[in-house]
Amino acid sequence: MDEIAEDDDPRARIEMLEQRIEALSETLRNCRKFALAARSAMALGAVLLAALVLGAIRFDALALAAAIAALLGGIVVAGSNRSTAQQASAQLAAAERDRAALIGVIELRTVAARATLH
Numbered sequence: 001m002d003e004i005a006e007d008d009d010p011r012a013r014i015e016m017l018e019q020r021i022e023a024l025s026e027t028l029r030n031c032r033k034f035a036l037a038a039r040s041a042m043a044l045g046a047v048l049l050a051a052l053v054l055g056a057i058r059f060d061a062l063a064l065a066a067a068i069a070a071l072l073g074g075i076v077v078a079g080s081n082r083s084t085a086q087q088a089s090a091q092l093a094a095a096e097r098d099r100a101a102l103i104g105v106i107e108l109r110t111v112a113a114r115a116t117l118h
Contacts, residue, residue, distance in 0.1 A: 010102045017099040024092040031085035038078035045071030 048067035051057040 014102050017095050020095045024088050027088045034081040038074045041070045042074030
């Protein structure tokens with residue numbers, strides 16, 4: 001993403017920040033999807049592991065390996081995803097704060113109320 005110098009037009013900087021905010025929002029949406037997938041994998045692994053231990057499913061080494069892989073894989077993805085979501089959330093808050101500050105700097109003009117025809 002192109003960085004804009006501090007002395008450039010605030011409107012251009014606001015536009016750049018809005019693009020960044022949109023990208024970070026998309027990242028957070030993807031993080032929510034990965035969080036759901038990670039929770040599903042952990043739940044599936046735990047249910048399969050419990051079924052193997054309790055004898056609901058005939059013991060099979062492949063099923064045990066799959067249960068452990070799903071459980072551990074879900075834990076790993078959830079942890080990685082959580083840190084990514086926290087970083088993106090912090091960056092999103094900073095970008096929104098910067099955008100609000102720039103909007104406050106711009107000299108906005110008041111539009112006079114006009115009579116409507118309806």
